[in-house]
Amino acid sequence: MLEDKNQERTSxxxxxxxxLINHLTKHFKLYSSQTAKGVGDDAAVIEASEKQTLVTTDLLVEGVHFDLSYMPLKHLGYKAVMVNLSDVYAMNGVAKQITVSIAVSNRFPLEALEELYAGIQLACDTYxxxxxxxxxxxxxxxxxxxVTALGKANKEEVVYRNGAKPTDLIVVSGDLGGAYLGLQVLEREKQVFKVNPQSQPDLDRYTYIIERQLKPEARKDIPELLKELEVKxxxxxxxxxxxxxxxxxICTQSKVGCKIYEEKIPLDPQVISTCEEFEIDSTMVALSGGEDYELLFTVSINDFDKIKGNPNLTVIGHITEENEGINLVTRANQELALKAQGWNSFNE
Amino acid sequence: MLEDKNQERTSxxxxxxxxLINHLTKHFKLYSSQTAKGVGDDAAVIEASEKQTLVTTDLLVEGVHFDLSYMPLKHLGYKAVMVNLSDVYAMNGVAKQITVSIAVSNRFPLEALEELYAGIQLACDTYxxxxxxxxxxxxxxxxxxxVTALGKANKEEVVYRNGAKPTDLIVVSGDLGGAYLGLQVLEREKQVFKVNPQSQPDLDRYTYIIERQLKPEARKDIPELLKELEVKxxxxxxxxxxxxxxxxxICTQSKVGCKIYEEKIPLDPQVISTCEEFEIDSTMVALSGGEDYELLFTVSINDFDKIKGNPNLTVIGHITEENEGINLVTRANQELALKAQGWNSFNE
Incomplete structure (x- = not known):
């Protein structure tokens, strides 16, 4: 994309x-009446409020978290914002402001940064x-x-990781594994392209999972839905x-155990068919894949009627006593101890 | 420093x-009763407050902003925090919280990050x-x-860049040019070391300016002093x-001009003597050097009696009408239009 010889390149x-900062940020609108001063002074200023402030930050590094050979810069800008907003929603809050810092080598012309900021702006406008x-x-x-994101929540609304209790239901929004599989498809196409640069990939069958990887959406709607359903x-x-x-x-911080039921884990049909094609286990993908930016939460069993049947939410298990351990109940009704197979950037 | 073969190296x-995060942050204390939740959840939580929140962020890149061949990691951690706190004090606020994100290549062992975080912790404890x-x-x-820093200030206390008025006095804290000259000395010693690795540099004559470069202090005391003096x-x-x-x-955002008097610019004797040694003009160094992290501010001429004679503060000029321009009055009583010669990382 950056190799297009016809595009303008401004150093x-x-x-x-x-x-540069003025140029990149001048078209951004301010949405919150709480933002007293945005870009342009030593610090931004946010109005006093009766709510608590939520603060979260994430770093994305080229070659570690993203590959510009298949990640368009506009998508990258969008995703960098999503990754952070998702953390605010995971506290049951409302995201309000972000700061964005970038370090770029001279190989990037101004037009590349404009693309990046177009994605950041789209995220700001949408959210x-x-x-x-x-x-x-x-x-x-x-x-x-x-990116650092700031959000707000009433003190009594904030949800931490450490409040799960035995018998609580474990709930997940959306479906899992798509983002990881999308990455596998993109990596495969990159290898094909290396061998044959003339090849035109047919990605129609992978639209959903590729979008999950390249343009994830943070679940702003879930804290709103939970409030509507009167579930904390x-x-x-x-x-x-x-x-x-x-x-x-959740289990470690809440000092509890859990049972997750393999058959309950929500999977998109495209995830299932692509797992078959790649000959990998879809449960493994859902458990260890990452980057789905769905929300995982626990609710009192007394709230089951409120969430039951909601198309956005799936009950996948329940919390147990700590000494029962953290377990997956397989389709064959076997109990397996879960291990963290999450992404660790230092293992590369 | 990282090349010491006897030191432990944990990958x-x-x-x-x-x-890693737990290991590096477990010894940090929390000072503010406003910090409801620090490290360890999706987002940190800050209590509601009647004050405004100040937010600022800065990025330091190896090879661009610092050189580890003479910048000890502990100093780097300290400085990375100072750079951000300085922006909070420049809004006339009190710094309360920071977030710190780091990206490091595999060449750094755990012990290097411990050094870096020791500097961050010293900054947190001191400030x-x-x-x-x-x-x-x-x-x-x-x-x-x-690093992103958060601070607090009462709405009526916050000071922006855009409020300077003609006849206001221009005031600077501390003295200028030291940090830049310290860097010149360190760069020279690096070159000497390259030629003769056995050489033992005698840096006693440069203690102050090297400390200004390697361990700058943000002027937390100035907003406190101004409150005491009842000067906004x-x-x-x-x-x-x-x-x-x-x-x-300040002039652009306030839509005013100014006169700065060369003879009034505060310089440390070590800055003057080192400028003579390097055969560079000390005024040029003060004007364009950067990294001093002093505060520059304007006060109403009616407040002159309140700040007069304070050893921390020097009046260096005054604000004029916009059409008079931004000028330096030299010792020879010539008026020169000032140009921004500030540091631009893209010009390297």
Whole structure:
């Protein structure tokens, strides 16, 4: 994409650091009346509020978290925001502001950063979040994006990871494994392209899973839905590293055990068919795949009637006493101890 | 420093991402009763408050902002926090929390990150700031640190860049140019070391300016002092890119001009003597050097009696009408138009 010889290339040095920030952020709208001052001073200013403030931050590194040979820059900008908003929603909050810092090598022209910021802006517009600050600098190699998201929630609404109790139901939003499989398809096409640059990949059969990888959506709707249903989860986390790793965080911090039922794990038909094609186990993909940015939470069993049958939510198991361990009940009714197989960037 | 063969080297992969974050942050204390939840959930949680929240972020990149051949990691951690706290103080606020994200290549052992976090912890302890979150990931090359700082201020106390008025006095804290000159000395010693690795540099004559470069202090005391003196600046900014660049930000955003008097610019004797040794103009260094992290602000001329004679503060000029331009009055009583010569990372 960056290799298109016909596109304009403006060097970043021409604009300078302040010119660059102004240029990239000038079309952003502010949505929150709470944002008293956005980009342009030593610090942004947010109005006082009776709610608590939620703060989360994530770093995406080229060659570690993303590969620009198949990740368009606009999608990357969008995804970098989603990854952070997802953490705010996982606290049962409303995301309000973000800061975005980027380090880029000289190989990126201004037009590449405009693409990146177009994705960030689309995310801000779609999720009604204000870009309030950031930093833009050069790097000696590649691109890196650091996003911090701020959100709000009433104190009594905030949901932590440590409140799950035995008999609570374990619930997941959406379906799992798609983002990981989308990555597998993209990696395969990259290898094919290396061998034959003329090949035109037919990706129609993988639209859903590729979109799950390239343009994930944070589940802003789930805290809203739960409020509507008058359900406050007892614990909640977002699924960035895979179901297995996330349920272990909840169990460890809540000092409980759990049973997850393999047959209950929600899978999209495209995930099932692509798993068959790749000859990998779909349960393994759902447990360890990561990057789905769905929400995993626990609710009191007394709230079952409120969530039952909701198309966005699936009950996949229940919380047990701590000494019963963290277990997967297979389709063959075997109990297996779960291990965290989440993504670890230092194992590469 | 990292080349000491006797030191222990624990690979980051051994700990994994969560183990690493826990290991690095477990000894940090929380100082603010406002920090309801620090590291360990999807997002940190800050209590509701009647004050406004200040948010600022900065990115430091190895090979661009720092050189580990003379920057000890502990100092780097300290400085990365200072750079951000300085922006909070420049809003006339109190810094309360930080998040720290790092990307590091496999060449860094765990012990290197422990050094880095020892510096971050020293900064937190000294400035009574809470580490509330972050992200730790691998990079394909070098080290990068992204810090976001949060602060608080009463709405009526916040000072922006855009409130300077004609006749206001221009005031600077501390002295200028030291950090830049310290860097010049360190760069020279690095070159000497390359030629003769046995050479033992005698840096006693440069202690102050080297400390200004390696271990800058953010001026937490200045907002406190101003409150004590009952002075509210009409505009304020921190000096990260050099006096010239910063006064231009104030003048542009306030739609005013200014006169800065060369003879008034505060210089440490070590800055003057080192400038003579390097045969560079000390005024140029103060105007364009950067990284001093002093505060530059304007006050009403009616407040002159309140700040007069304070050893922390120097009046260096005054604000004029916009059409008079942004000028330096030299010792020879010549008026020169100032240009921003601030640091631009894309010009390397």
């Amino acid at each position: 970043l040095a021409e604009l300078g650091e302040f010119g 009604k979040v204000d870009l309030i600050g950031g930093d833009t600098t050069s790097s000696t190699k590649g691109m890196l994006i650091s 989860p007892t614990s909640m986390i977002d699924i960035s590293d895979g179901l297995s790793s996330e349920i272990m965080h | 980051l992969a051994e700990l994994g991402e969560f183990g 009574k700031v809470d580490l509330i979150g972050g992200d730790t990931t691998s990079s394909t090359k070098g080290m990068l640190i992204s 600046p009409t505009s304020m900014i921190d000096i990260s890119d050099g006096l010239s660049s910063e006064i231009m930000h």
